[in-house]
Amino acid sequence: MTDVGEVTESPPTVFVPSRRMSAGDREVSLELRSLADGRTAMLAYSSLDRLVTGCGEAQPWVSIRADRLGELREHFDLVLVDVDLPEGLRPEPGDQPVQPPVRRPDRRSGDDRVDG
Numbered sequence: 117m118t119d120v121g122e123v124t125e126s127p128p129t130v131f132v133p134s135r136r137m138s139a140g141d142r143e144v145s146l147e148l149r150s151l152a153d154g155r156t157a158m159l160a161y162s163s164l165d166r167l168v169t170g171c172g173e174a175q176p177w178v179s180i181r182a183d184r185l186g187e188l189r190e191h192f193d194l195v196l197v198d199v200d201l202p203e204g205l206r207p208e209p210g211d212q213p214v215q216p217p218v219r220r221p222d223r224r225s226g227d228d229r230v231d232g
Contacts, residue, residue: 129179130160131167136176144178148192155193166198172206
């Protein structure tokens with residue numbers, strides 16, 4: 117487990133599990149995980165291959181510039197990097213995990229948005 121404040125080097129882009137999006141959606145819901153100790157974790161993968169290996173082929177995802185993860189910090193306590201989820205926690209085709217959208221202010225338009 118890596119606390120986002122402890123990350124010293126990271127790839128320029130990370131791949132983050134999300135809910136499935138529809139055409140025209142302006143925001144994305146990231147898939148956050150509740151841990152046994154009460155903290156909330158965001159999963160991040162250093163490559164798309166690692167995300168597929170760790171979460172399965174049915175996992176929707178978004179790419180986010182690694183240097184922007186700090187802007188989302190209020191929504192999670194730590195980042196888990198390149199972890200393999202057990203089969204029972206991986207999505208099946210058509211699954212829709214229930215998570216509220218993670219939003220951040222878009223400085224250009226005043227809208228709230230998560231962009232990758």
